[in-house]
Amino acid sequence: MIKQCLTAAILAAALCACGANEKSATPPDVTAATTVISSATLADIDSYVQAQMNKQRIPGLTLLVASNGTPILQKGYGLANIELKQAAAPDTIYHIGSVTKQFAAAGIMLLVQDGKLSLDQHIAQLFPTAPASWKDITVRQLLQHTAGFPRDFQQQLAPLYDPQHHYTQDELISLMGTIPLDAPPGAVHSYSNMGYFMVGMVIEKVSGQPYFDFLQRRIFTPLGMNTAALVTAPSTPGTEASGYIWDNGWQPENALFPGDDDAAGGLRMSAPDLAKWDAALYGERILTRQSRDIMWAPAVLNGGSTAQYGMGWVPDAINGHPYVWHNGHVQGFHTQFERHYREGLTVIVFTNQGDALPERISAGIVARINPALAWQTVPDPQPQVGTLARSLVDDVINNTFHPERYTPAEAARLAGGAFDAYASMAASFGTLEQFGLVDSRSDNGVTTYRYLLKSHDDSALLLLQLDASGKVSAMYFN
Structure with missing residues (x-):
């Protein structure tokens, strides 16, 4: 047992x-x-x-x-x-x-x-x-x-x-x-x-x-x-x-x-x-x-x-x-x-x-x-979402957290230490030289977007989900 x-x-x-x-x-x-x-x-x-x-x-x-x-x-x-x-x-x-x-x-x-x-x-x-x-x-x-x-x-x-x-x-x-x-x-x-x-x-x-x-x-x-x-x-x-x-x-x-x-x-x-x-x-x-x-x-x-x-x-x-x-x-x-x-x-x-x-x-x-x-970028069919995503990245780079942009649950997760961890990662990432959509996928009514971030010698992915009102329900970097 x-x-x-x-x-x-x-x-x-x-x-x-x-x-x-x-x-x-x-x-x-x-x-x-x-x-x-x-x-x-x-x-x-x-x-x-x-x-x-x-x-x-x-x-x-x-x-x-x-x-x-x-x-x-x-x-x-x-x-x-x-x-x-x-x-x-x-x-x-x-x-x-x-x-x-x-x-x-x-x-x-x-x-x-x-x-x-x-x-x-x-x-x-x-x-x-x-x-x-x-x-x-x-x-x-x-x-x-x-x-x-x-x-x-x-x-x-x-x-x-x-x-x-x-x-x-x-x-x-x-x-x-x-x-x-x-x-x-x-x-x-x-x-x-x-x-x-x-x-x-x-x-x-x-x-x-x-x-x-x-x-x-x-x-x-x-x-x-x-x-x-x-x-x-x-x-x-x-x-x-x-x-x-x-x-x-x-x-x-x-x-x-x-x-x-x-x-x-x-x-x-x-x-x-x-x-x-x-x-x-x-x-x-x-x-x-x-x-x-x-x-x-x-x-x-x-x-x-x-x-x-x-x-x-x-x-x-x-x-x-x-x-x-x-x-x-x-x-x-x-x-x-x-x-x-x-x-x-x-x-x-x-x-x-x-x-x-x-x-x-x-x-x-x-x-x-x-x-x-x-990872390669593709043309973005929803540039307004891409603009939002880039502004979120800028928030992380500048270490400025705006909880009103997120759902309450995601804001709480980010405020609990995740946002600070992302900002710390950004500080060592180097100047952002490329940003673009990799792909998107809808599962059970939820769309997940992936964006490529590249500096001179590094790269990362941003994973983003939005709720029906346009608030960010998930944001992860890897």
């Missing part, structure tokens, strides 16, 4: 993606031509990574680039542990945060392949103590963040939770059932760690094994992913990075809470071991092609519109080139894992700084290796 302490919220990265026009993101089993990185490009990548580490105040970083599942670049930068002066190495172990979700999703797909579970099975059939409001929730909706669950749940249940009691699954579900749904099942896409907590419980219920034991037996051991472990498991000294946050200096941020080892974000591993998983995704050793096809397809909502999230993966596209990715953000760590499967190119960036933007670093590396995958 799972024993969970429901007294602290799990931290995870905000996900927002758009731009993939295909309903399926299945890679071909025949791989692309092998990527070769020239010595000049290697030197350029080195300089770029080190510059980004300085700008983003990242103490340690591990980079891995693979071509058709074979690593072609593995390198550590900086310090995995500042206090011990332990260098970050190619095989340093990091907490991977929400990259964990794709393994939970793969666990479900293995049970589907075994004929033991259906994606459209209602979870109330598995858990008899589930509340009536959950009766229409399916396993598929848990995986696609469309079940209607809130993002997190531990703090809400803290007053009801007895840390001395060993809770059964049914008892935990009875507690979780006291939290109202944010939306009817299947109505909207809303990122939910609570939903993936439930995914782990489904795996345990159907397999009859603890969640991690099932993944270890079916994925990690067959692939030789020997460093894959729960973040709460004992570790060998000198093998693992320590987490940090920047607050007028690097401050340790390694606190683990009971419950941090769940299916939403509770794994740690090395980049070479994650690359073994990447290699397996080019064939059918673990997952069938059909399973991959399902995992990398956008979710379909009740009204027939799509949401740009698959099952533990984000299907996306750069300049019409489809790829899949996911990031992971937990205390003191931020990671990025992206697979440009048509080009056979994978980039893994692990950092031990909780506020780092590894997505930005990986995008720069991908563009240097394959210029066709560098």
